[in-house]
Amino acid sequence: SDHTEPGSIRVCFKRLASTQLSIIAKVDKDANGNFQLVDSPDVGMLTKVDAIVSADDLLQAAKDSAKFWRKIFRYVLPLVMWLGIYCCLSPLVWVIDKFGDALETIPCFGGFLGGMVEMVETLAECAICIVSCCGALSCSLLVASLAWVWFRPQVGIPLLICSLALFAGLVYFAMSRKGAEKVRKRPSSRRSARQVPIDGGGVEMRSSSSNQMPATPVQFAVVCPDGVYPGGLVQVQAPDGRMVQVQVPEGVEPGQQFAVSA
Structure with missing residues (x-):
């Protein structure tokens, strides 16, 4: 009828052009001997339209499709996470860019x-890219290992241990560098031997020579050796064991003595 009334039900029918269908599904047999497909979210079905194939071929095609998409997801997941972390850190680059635009307005x-x-800004982009990639x-690796622990323990457990060790190493490195000094100190062996220490208000100069002047000078006699004339230098040993260099005074000939205070 062309006229509809309240309570009327409209039924639509569709006809498929396919004449062949292959299907693998769970069915239930009713009391009349008819089979009905089980409509359940836990039970799926495999279909092949316009072809009559065996169950083995249909299952193999489904396995190949699942294997293909599994490989795609294994490569896509790290890329998506990389892009997500990069997008989270990219506002830092935006702030640097705006700061540069503000500085460019300064004359000269x-x-x-x-x-x-x-x-x-370029260095920041490179650093953010590396950090987001790592x-x-x-x-x-952590997500994949958690997924494989249940289905493939022989692969998931080693990967889980490796991922946890990696995170633990990163945390330990960050904690160990938290209180480290920013400037590296020079080794003590490289310090100059002529360093001047400061103690209180006085300054004390230390000499690298092992021969130090005593508190009181020592007087002793020196014999002018042969071949040395007035004005020449002579190296002699003082009574306290020190080696000193003295100059022969005027009027002293070889073999004569002269007094020295050192």
């Missing part, structure tokens, strides 16, 4: 300052 020095900021690979 704006171009130079803007170029410096652009260099910093984080994505670590997280992907």
Whole structure:
């Protein structure tokens, strides 16, 4: 009828052009001997339209399709996580870029300052890219290992241990560098032997020579050796064992004595 009334039910029928169908599904047999497909979210079915294939071929095609998509997801997951972490850190680059734009408005020095900021921006982009890549690979390894622990323990457990060890190493490195000094000290062996220590308000000069002047000078006699004339230098040993160099005074001939105070 062309006229509809309240309570009328409209039924639509569709006819498929396919004449052949292969299906693998769970069915139930009713009391009349008819088979009905089980409609359940826990039970699926495999179909092949316009072809009559065996169950083995249909199952093999389903396995090949699942294997293909599994490999795709294994490569796509790290890339997606890499992109996600990079997007989370990219506002830092935006802040640096805006800061550079503000500096470029300064007269005379704006171009130079803007170029410096652009260099910093490029370095920041490289650093964010590296950090996001490392984080994505670590997280992907952890997620994959957690998924394989149940289905493939022989592969999942070693991967889980490796991922946890990697995260533990990163945390330990970050904690160990937290209180480290920013400036590296020079080794003590490289310090100069002529360093001047400061103690209180006085300054004491230390000599590297082992021969030090005594508190009181020592007087002793020296015989002028042969071949040495007035004005020449003579090296003699003082009574306290020190080696000193003295000058022969005027009027002293070889073999004569003269007094020395050292």
